[in-house]
Amino acid sequence: VLIGEVARRSGVxxxxxxxxxxLGLLGxxxxxxxxxxxxxxxxxxxxxxxxSLRALGLSLREVGRALDDPGFRPSELIAELIGQTRExxxxxxxxxxQLRRVGAxxxxxxxxxxxxxALLHALGSENAGxxxxxxxxxxxxxxxxxxxxxxxxxxxxxxxTDPNVAGALRWALARSGGGLQQLARGxxxxxxxxxxxxxxxxxxxxxxxxxxxxxxxxxxxxxxxRRCAALALGxxxxxxxxxxxxxxxxxxxxxxxxxxxxxxxxxDPVLADRIATGLVNRLTGGAVDPAAxxxxxxxxxxxxxxxxxxxxxxxxxxADRAVAVTAAYLLKLRExxxx
Amino acid sequence: VLIGEVARRSGVxxxxxxxxxxLGLLGxxxxxxxxxxxxxxxxxxxxxxxxSLRALGLSLREVGRALDDPGFRPSELIAELIGQTRExxxxxxxxxxQLRRVGAxxxxxxxxxxxxxALLHALGSENAGxxxxxxxxxxxxxxxxxxxxxxxxxxxxxxxTDPNVAGALRWALARSGGGLQQLARGxxxxxxxxxxxxxxxxxxxxxxxxxxxxxxxxxxxxxxxRRCAALALGxxxxxxxxxxxxxxxxxxxxxxxxxxxxxxxxxDPVLADRIATGLVNRLTGGAVDPAAxxxxxxxxxxxxxxxxxxxxxxxxxxADRAVAVTAAYLLKLRExxxx
DNA sequence: CCAACTTTTACGCCGCGTCACCGTCT
DNA sequence: AAGACGGTGACGCGGCGTAAAAGTTG
Numbered sequence: 001v002l003i004g005e006v007a008r009r010s011g012v013x014x015x016x017x018x019x020x021x022x023l024g025l026l027g028x029x030x031x032x033x034x035x036x037x038x039x040x041x042x043x044x045x046x047x048x049x050x051x052s053l054r055a056l057g058l059s060l061r062e063v064g065r066a067l068d069d070p071g072f073r074p075s076e077l078i079a080e081l082i083g084q085t086r087e088x089x090x091x092x093x094x095x096x097x098q099l100r101r102v103g104a105x106x107x108x109x110x111x112x113x114x115x116x117x118a119l120l121h122a123l124g125s126e127n128a129g130x131x132x133x134x135x136x137x138x139x140x141x142x143x144x145x146x147x148x149x150x151x152x153x154x155x156x157x158x159x160x161t162d163p164n165v166a167g168a169l170r171w172a173l174a175r176s177g178g179g180l181q182q183l184a185r186g187x188x189x190x191x192x193x194x195x196x197x198x199x200x201x202x203x204x205x206x207x208x209x210x211x212x213x214x215x216x217x218x219x220x221x222x223x224x225x226r227r228c229a230a231l232a233l234g235x236x237x238x239x240x241x242x243x244x245x246x247x248x249x250x251x252x253x254x255x256x257x258x259x260x261x262x263x264x265x266x267x268d269p270v271l272a273d274r275i276a277t278g279l280v281n282r283l284t285g286g287a288v289d290p291a292a293x294x295x296x297x298x299x300x301x302x303x304x305x306x307x308x309x310x311x312x313x314x315x316x317x318x319a320d321r322a323v324a325v326t327a328a329y330l331l332k333l334r335e336x337x338x339x
Numbered sequence: 340v341l342i343g344e345v346a347r348r349s350g351v352x353x354x355x356x357x358x359x360x361x362l363g364l365l366g367x368x369x370x371x372x373x374x375x376x377x378x379x380x381x382x383x384x385x386x387x388x389x390x391s392l393r394a395l396g397l398s399l400r401e402v403g404r405a406l407d408d409p410g411f412r413p414s415e416l417i418a419e420l421i422g423q424t425r426e427x428x429x430x431x432x433x434x435x436x437q438l439r440r441v442g443a444x445x446x447x448x449x450x451x452x453x454x455x456x457a458l459l460h461a462l463g464s465e466n467a468g469x470x471x472x473x474x475x476x477x478x479x480x481x482x483x484x485x486x487x488x489x490x491x492x493x494x495x496x497x498x499x500t501d502p503n504v505a506g507a508l509r510w511a512l513a514r515s516g517g518g519l520q521q522l523a524r525g526x527x528x529x530x531x532x533x534x535x536x537x538x539x540x541x542x543x544x545x546x547x548x549x550x551x552x553x554x555x556x557x558x559x560x561x562x563x564x565r566r567c568a569a570l571a572l573g574x575x576x577x578x579x580x581x582x583x584x585x586x587x588x589x590x591x592x593x594x595x596x597x598x599x600x601x602x603x604x605x606x607d608p609v610l611a612d613r614i615a616t617g618l619v620n621r622l623t624g625g626a627v628d629p630a631a632x633x634x635x636x637x638x639x640x641x642x643x644x645x646x647x648x649x650x651x652x653x654x655x656x657x658a659d660r661a662v663a664v665t666a667a668y669l670l671k672l673r674e675x676x677x678x
Numbered sequence: 679c680c681a682a683c684t685t686t687t688a689c690g691c692c693g694c695g696t697c698a699c700c701g702t703c704t
Numbered sequence: 705a706a707g708a709c710g711g712t713g714a715c716g717c718g719g720c721g722t723a724a725a726a727g728t729t730g
């Protein structure tokens with residue numbers, strides 16, 4: 001069979017058939033008296049084999065090695081090819097999300113494209129300084145002509161380990177005002193750090209939508225998220241955060257911040273009563289550790305109202321000297337200034 | 340700034356910087372007195388721009404065209420790049436599934452790999468004849484050393500439009516005995532044809548697992564699926580199919596097949612009674628169209644038992660002549676042979 | 679004799695590493 | 705004067721299209 005016939009039937013161009021021959025992939029191909037290549041049935045079969053292996057992604061060189069080595073184990077090669085293909089898909093997918101972000105920024109001209117690309121690239125950089133600069137510039141560039149790619153900011157904020165850069169990213173997000181939906185998804189991440197970062201980022205975003213999200217986060221499965229949400233909800237005047245905040249006052253660590261948040265909420269007299277009652281219930285409930293009782297007592301400092309005054313009077317006779325002294329001191333502070 | 344410095348700070352190799360220069364991407368780069376390239380701040384900025392565009396997947400030639408044309412609209416280019424990238428991802432993904440299937444076939448040597456690849460390739464061919472041969476060969480090759488990639492068969496069977504090839508594929512699937520799980524997923528496809536093909540394929544697979552799946556399919560949202568399942572469940576002795584089959588008898592199209600299936604089920608005397616009752620209820624229920632009544636009467640032919648005989652006696656006096664004649668004829672057939 | 683084949687040889691593409699060989703700074 | 709820079713030119717890789725120039729079929 002001559003080369004043209006083989007080319008037509010196998011779908012491989014005559015050029016490539018000659019190339020295979022030149023590379024020695026076919027062993028020796030027969031020739032007619034006048035020098036034309038004469039392919040045998042075996043040759044054709046071998047050509048089909050070559051095409052099969054090439055379809056799996058092997059290079060011609062690899063095909064040659066594979067077909068020549070009769071004792072080759074295919075399974076590991078297949079596994080390796082799978083790995084390589086996955087890697088390529090991952091790279092292409094990263095490229096695709098970059099492209100989508102650039103497109104979403106609706107650049108008006110090349111200048112904008114270049115700026116967005118540089119920004120995205122810097123946000124994904126290994127270098128913390130570059131990331132920092134990128135975060136700051138996206139925080140400040142909201143007045144530019146192109147839209148800052150919010151989802152890239154969210155992704156960066158959720159993955160950022162450097163605290164300074166993370167802060168800058170949260171600031172940028174807060175200024176952009178968007179990304180709440182993706183941050184909300186971050187609250188459900190399997191990774192604890194991501195959940196916490198999402199909660200912090202939402203906490204720094206102003207507006208009713210973020211507040212609503214924080215209220216929902218009060219029922220999050222992750223206690224860290226719940227506490228972060230509660231701290232942020234205090235200044236926003238959300239009474240739903242009170243139980244979590246009282247829990248936090250009784251816990252080591254964020255008790256001062258929680259007490260402050262309760263103090264802000266207690267600006268409303270109705271809430272002040274509820275908060276005071278909650279704190280007192282905690283103090284008189286059984287099995288509370290002494291350190292927690294002291295923190296709860298101190299938290300009463302920020303809560304106005306008669307309910308607190310009564311509680312402090314009783315606490316000034318508390319069995320725990322530290323509690324009694326603190327309560328007495330706070331009581332004196334609350335005496336009316338007109339002697 | 341000399342080339343080495345630029346290379347170190349931009350991450351672009353000196354080789355490539357010279358290449359950019361040779362391609363004219365940078366306009367004219369300055370030179371020192373001794374002929375060294377001297378990059379200005381603008382040059383460096385331009386280099387960063389080039390890198391940005393290359394990161395988006397543009398070739399050097401495209402970068403040159405883009406940067407030279409000041410009035411270029413970037414948005415359409417971005418859209419095109421997105422399309423191309425998606426296409427590449429799709430191609431790589433197809434390759435990945437092929438590779439996984441080859442790996443799943445656990446080939447012992449190159450021979451097996453080649454056969455599996457050829458088979459997969461033929462299954463995905465445009466040419467119906469090739470697909471047919473591939474289907475037949477995978478139906479017959481279950482005795483070979485390698486495992487036929489069942490999921491490829493399922494995918495092919497769910498997408499096949501040629502009825503002959505589809506039949507061969509279902510046969511191959513039935514012989515392989517696997518793929519039920521993926522076929523079950525096909526029952527939930529948004530495409531009606533795919534759902535029907537999945538149902539047909541399951542119907543041809545023997546065994547309790549397939550029967551169970553068919554029973555579940557009786558509650559499928561797609562009526563075609565339900566009917567296909569019911570037809571297949573008849574011969575498997577599943578009484579659950581009876582209501583659907585009776586519905587089918589009263590409907591144009593598959594009524595004869597449904598009647599046959601009911602006849603098989605009626606081999607069990609208890610079921611025979613239930614079926615007869617069901618058919619009679621349909622006949623005496625209000626607002627049944629005449630054609631349906633005739634089909635229901637004919638279906639009684641295959642149902643033994645006294646209940647049927649009584650019904651036929653009554654029907655032989657039916658107002659519809661066709662029904663009455665049919666019933667009378669069937670009654671005569673049922674007279675005991677001993678005169 | 680012509681048309682349709684075949685043959686070999688060779689260039690180009692694209693992005694880039696790497697050499698060779700030579701000049702120029704400090 | 706050594707060694708770190710810079711310059712140009714060229715080759716190679718991989719997979720193939722394409723084209724030229726010539727010979728072989730029917």
